[in-house]
Amino acid sequence: MSRQLHFNLFLHDTGHHEASWRLPESDPHANLSLAAHQHLTRVAEDARFDSVFLADSPVLWSDPGRRPAGKLEPTLLLASLAATTTRIGLIATASTSYNEPFNLARRFASLDHLSGGRAGWNIVTTAGEAAARNFGLDEQPQHRTRYERADEFLEVSTKLWDSWADDAIVADKGAGVHAVKDRVRAIGHRGKFFQVEGPLNVPRPPQGHPLLVQAGSSENGREFAAKWAEAIFVAQPTLAESQAFYADLKRRAVAAGRNPDHVVVLPGIVPVIGDTPAQARELEAELERLIAPEFAVATLATVLGVDPARLKLDEPLPADLPTEDEIEGHKSRRTLIVDWGRRENLTVRQLIGKLGGGRGHRTFTGTPVQVADTIQHYFENGAADGFNIMPAVLPSGIEAFASRVVPILQERGLFRTEYTGTTLREHYGLPRPANSLELISR
Amino acid sequence: MSRQLHFNLFLHDTGHHEASWRLPESDPHANLSLAAHQHLTRVAEDARFDSVFLADSPVLWSDPGRRPAGKLEPTLLLASLAATTTRIGLIATASTSYNEPFNLARRFASLDHLSGGRAGWNIVTTAGEAAARNFGLDEQPQHRTRYERADEFLEVSTKLWDSWADDAIVADKGAGVHAVKDRVRAIGHRGKFFQVEGPLNVPRPPQGHPLLVQAGSSENGREFAAKWAEAIFVAQPTLAESQAFYADLKRRAVAAGRNPDHVVVLPGIVPVIGDTPAQARELEAELERLIAPEFAVATLATVLGVDPARLKLDEPLPADLPTEDEIEGHKSRRTLIVDWGRRENLTVRQLIGKLGGGRGHRTFTGTPVQVADTIQHYFENGAADGFNIMPAVLPSGIEAFASRVVPILQERGLFRTEYTGTTLREHYGLPRPANSLELISR
Ligand SMILES: Cc1cc2nc3c(=O)[nH]c(=O)nc-3n(C[C@H](O)[C@H](O)[C@H](O)COP(=O)(O)O)c2cc1C
Ligand SMILES: Cc1cc2nc3c(=O)[nH]c(=O)nc-3n(C[C@H](O)[C@H](O)[C@H](O)COP(=O)(O)O)c2cc1C
Numbered sequence: 001m002s003r004q005l006h007f008n009l010f011l012h013d014t015g016h017h018e019a020s021w022r023l024p025e026s027d028p029h030a031n032l033s034l035a036a037h038q039h040l041t042r043v044a045e046d047a048r049f050d051s052v053f054l055a056d057s058p059v060l061w062s063d064p065g066r067r068p069a070g071k072l073e074p075t076l077l078l079a080s081l082a083a084t085t086t087r088i089g090l091i092a093t094a095s096t097s098y099n100e101p102f103n104l105a106r107r108f109a110s111l112d113h114l115s116g117g118r119a120g121w122n123i124v125t126t127a128g129e130a131a132a133r134n135f136g137l138d139e140q141p142q143h144r145t146r147y148e149r150a151d152e153f154l155e156v157s158t159k160l161w162d163s164w165a166d167d168a169i170v171a172d173k174g175a176g177v178h179a180v181k182d183r184v185r186a187i188g189h190r191g192k193f194f195q196v197e198g199p200l201n202v203p204r205p206p207q208g209h210p211l212l213v214q215a216g217s218s219e220n221g222r223e224f225a226a227k228w229a230e231a232i233f234v235a236q237p238t239l240a241e242s243q244a245f246y247a248d249l250k251r252r253a254v255a256a257g258r259n260p261d262h263v264v265v266l267p268g269i270v271p272v273i274g275d276t277p278a279q280a281r282e283l284e285a286e287l288e289r290l291i292a293p294e295f296a297v298a299t300l301a302t303v304l305g306v307d308p309a310r311l312k313l314d315e316p317l318p319a320d321l322p323t324e325d326e327i328e329g330h331k332s333r334r335t336l337i338v339d340w341g342r343r344e345n346l347t348v349r350q351l352i353g354k355l356g357g358g359r360g361h362r363t364f365t366g367t368p369v370q371v372a373d374t375i376q377h378y379f380e381n382g383a384a385d386g387f388n389i390m391p392a393v394l395p396s397g398i399e400a401f402a403s404r405v406v407p408i409l410q411e412r413g414l415f416r417t418e419y420t421g422t423t424l425r426e427h428y429g430l431p432r433p434a435n436s437l438e439l440i441s442r
Numbered sequence: 443m444s445r446q447l448h449f450n451l452f453l454h455d456t457g458h459h460e461a462s463w464r465l466p467e468s469d470p471h472a473n474l475s476l477a478a479h480q481h482l483t484r485v486a487e488d489a490r491f492d493s494v495f496l497a498d499s500p501v502l503w504s505d506p507g508r509r510p511a512g513k514l515e516p517t518l519l520l521a522s523l524a525a526t527t528t529r530i531g532l533i534a535t536a537s538t539s540y541n542e543p544f545n546l547a548r549r550f551a552s553l554d555h556l557s558g559g560r561a562g563w564n565i566v567t568t569a570g571e572a573a574a575r576n577f578g579l580d581e582q583p584q585h586r587t588r589y590e591r592a593d594e595f596l597e598v599s600t601k602l603w604d605s606w607a608d609d610a611i612v613a614d615k616g617a618g619v620h621a622v623k624d625r626v627r628a629i630g631h632r633g634k635f636f637q638v639e640g641p642l643n644v645p646r647p648p649q650g651h652p653l654l655v656q657a658g659s660s661e662n663g664r665e666f667a668a669k670w671a672e673a674i675f676v677a678q679p680t681l682a683e684s685q686a687f688y689a690d691l692k693r694r695a696v697a698a699g700r701n702p703d704h705v706v707v708l709p710g711i712v713p714v715i716g717d718t719p720a721q722a723r724e725l726e727a728e729l730e731r732l733i734a735p736e737f738a739v740a741t742l743a744t745v746l747g748v749d750p751a752r753l754k755l756d757e758p759l760p761a762d763l764p765t766e767d768e769i770e771g772h773k774s775r776r777t778l779i780v781d782w783g784r785r786e787n788l789t790v791r792q793l794i795g796k797l798g799g800g801r802g803h804r805t806f807t808g809t810p811v812q813v814a815d816t817i818q819h820y821f822e823n824g825a826a827d828g829f830n831i832m833p834a835v836l837p838s839g840i841e842a843f844a845s846r847v848v849p850i851l852q853e854r855g856l857f858r859t860e861y862t863g864t865t866l867r868e869h870y871g872l873p874r875p876a877n878s879l880e881l882i883s884r
Contacts, residue, residue, distance in 0.1 A: 021613070028615065034555075034556050058548070065621055069643070079522045082476070178510055
């Protein structure tokens with residue numbers, strides 16, 4: 001079989017467009033509704049998507065006046081979704097800066113058991129002072145320190161998952177022996193950030209380790225991804241930038257001693273689908289009109305590290321913005337936005353319109369065939385191994401993509417028509433990791 | 443309607459008897475199986491139980507050689523169970539010593555939203571050095587310090603749940619206003635253990651706060667329970683001790699300025715049901731024979747704080763055991779066991795047999811009518827508001843209780859035949875808490 005596309009659905013209540021909740025079709029309480037998430041996940045599973053994904057941060061992320069801001073904790077929401085799905089992968093975001101490795105490694109091991117090997121972890125270091133202030137800190141740890149901690153966090157987590165051999169449990173009722181003693185053992189980790197004795201109180205997950213996913217694009221983020229990540233979400237607004245990122249990541253993976261095919265690169269795309277190109281563009285324009293500019297300016301100012309008063313709606317970005325080095329938050333997001341505004345010479349209002357849709361991700365606007373063509377073009381030209389699908393409006397956006405774009409790609413032999421594996425790793429064609437503590441036996 | 447009994451099913455894979463996994467009927471992998479937990483919960487919901495409950499500790503709790511030791515993280519497992527149930531309450535244990543309040547308050551708020559108001563939190567402070575060593579500590583914090591932290595943890599958690607007014611969300615699509623700004627606000631908590639800015643990133647839970655449950659019986663534990671708990675699990679081996687505990691707790695609740703009816707006391711019982719008294723006793727004896735004594739001695743020695751070599755199987759407990767004051771772990775558990783052994787003058791082997799079944803909880807052995815009679819007697823004589831049902835063997839023990847004991851109590855008008863409410867608080871007859879930040883409006 002030829003190389004196959006991979007699709008992840010980025011779940012986001014009424015859609016990735018920040019004004020999507022205001023459309024007549026939208027349920028403005030979808031963010032707190034299990035039923036709404038079950039529907040989205042069912043549509044994705046029926047279309048044979050590899051996975052669904054939930055973003056997260058341990059802080060009130062957006063202004064609750066502006067859009068639905070409450071977010072259910074992702075590992076719990078995905079555990080609920082595990083009960084009503086059978087094949088699709090379930091990827092939750094969780095922070096290495098504001099969790100303890102024992103607790104988090106255990107939650108992901110539990111999700112993997114509950115779902116029969118369908119858990120994935122989008123590893124983030126969590127930018128922003130506001131999150132830090134929910135955890136006893138006045139300032140966020142430095143960007144470099146956060147990634148150092150993330151690295152040790154992963155070291156501890158993988159050891160904990162490996163603290164039970166795959167064949168530790170023998171369940172010998174006659175002899176009264178449930179697990180073989182020396183196949184479960186302490187990890188005795190003593191490092192710079194963590195001291196964790198172990199073993200984990202959950203046996204090794206069905207996948208060995210949950211799928212490790214990453215989404216940071218700064219220099220530190222890419223190094224971390226090259227070392228640990230098996231799938232990477234990325235925001236790149238042009239084909240050329242996607243190609244450059246793709247090549248860079250695969251190169252770094254090789255340098256880290258890894259097989260580059262075992263790092264799946266998934267750019268985010270916002271498909272806007274119409275029967276005609278004009279109809280698709282009209283939907284896009286309607287959404288832009290619904291954005292409340294004062295809220296959007298405040299968000300943009302935070303990412304850029306400037307006073308909101310300095311951003312004038314009908315003028316371009318100020319010339320003297322803080323550089324990426326001066327920002328301790330979302331470094332790569334800041335640079336992407338600044339470059340985009342300058343390259344296309346956009347006013348603040350225009351920039352907000354573009355970001356409102358894809359927040360820096362590429363919008364693919366057009367008919368189903370046009371969208372399928374663009375996907376194929378990226379896939380066959382070194383820009384993507386698959387895509388992180390971020391519909392502007394949900395559920396209609398994923399229904400349209402599943403019913404109109406997916407069949408075209410299946411017909412072209414680029415996307416599965418049936419699941420061939422049962423685990424998330426199998427969907428993405430990734431190997432099951434060996435036990436790092438060499439707890440293999442018999 | 444007369445005062446009604448309450449029932450909680452304490453979920454425990456193949457049963458509370460430590461040798462239950464060795465019976466021919468048992469699935470020795472039930473501890474990791476969502477399907478097994480779904481079945482148990484369905485039986486309890488069909489019998490109109492108030493709730494199911496999962497115990498927990500962030501450490502490998504028992505010897506993995508001896509019995510199924512892996513435990514799925516409770517908030518995730520209950521989130522899964524929320525998807526396949528509609529009425530029954532879902533109570534998860536979580537530690538205040540080894541979590542951050544922002545993260546945990548959020549998980550319980552999420553579970554409450556996901557389940558439509560059915561979440562409960564069994565608040566524990568986690569005894570033992572082994573757990574401490576999974577979180578960077580060489581020793582566990584002192585018993586008193588753990589309860590001090592627990593108290594502040596609850597203060598922060600309730601403020602976080604109250605950081606959104608019940609009517610904060612207006613979802614006005616036309617005006618583009620999702621929540622009213624001043625009905626969501628920071629909590630600015632600065633205390634001895636925690637600094638948490640807030641607000642929470644999940645709106646106020648459907649129940650206001652999840653149901654607060656507690657299970658520690660030491661002096662510190664009872665004071666904490668009297669202040670915070672709305673339901674209390676307790677282990678008392680005799681009627682007289684249950685009555686004394688019941689009276690003590692209600693008195694403390696009144697002293698703390700609370701309505702004693704709003705503190706529901708639930709002793710644990712192990713029902714062992716047979717068609718005849720002799721048949722029930724035979725089942726009990728069979729389970730005792732399956733216990734491997736060397737493992738049981740090791741566990742007992744840990745709780746008592748002595749070298750296992752000092753416990754001789756066919757002799758009584760040593761006279762010079764450490765006192766409750768000298769123990770930083772499960773103080774009340776230690777004292778209960780020592781008193782029991784001395785009162786009945788049991789050998790270590792006999793004590794292990796009794797503990798293997800109920801671990802200090804009362805075993806009700808007999809025919810369905812005898813078990814129902816004992817329950818009624820406790821309920822009507824100031825010993826219990828309901829019971830924490832801990833079958834020695836699962837699922838058969840809960841199937842027997844549901845099909846044979848519950849109908850007798852329903853016929854006597856002591857237990858509901860239909861759910862009358864939809865939330866866990868409604869099942870237990872507990873009020874929905876007012877917003878402590880006075881974020882009530884309009
Ligand atoms: C598709 C996608 C999803 C992301 N999801 C999250 C998220 O859920 N939580 C988060 O803190 N950051 C998320 N990020 C942002 C990065 O992880 C963020 O850049 C990181 O916090 C710091 O990264 P840096 O290495 O780019 O500075 C996401 C990025 C992308 C492209
Ligand atoms: C029915 C019941 C369930 C319990 N569940 C737990 C539990 O899940 N985790 C835990 O650490 N302790 C649990 N405990 C024990 C008490 O919470 C324990 O005594 C506490 O850690 C320290 O309490 P103390 O106040 O009695 O010293 C439980 C006790 C009872 C009676």
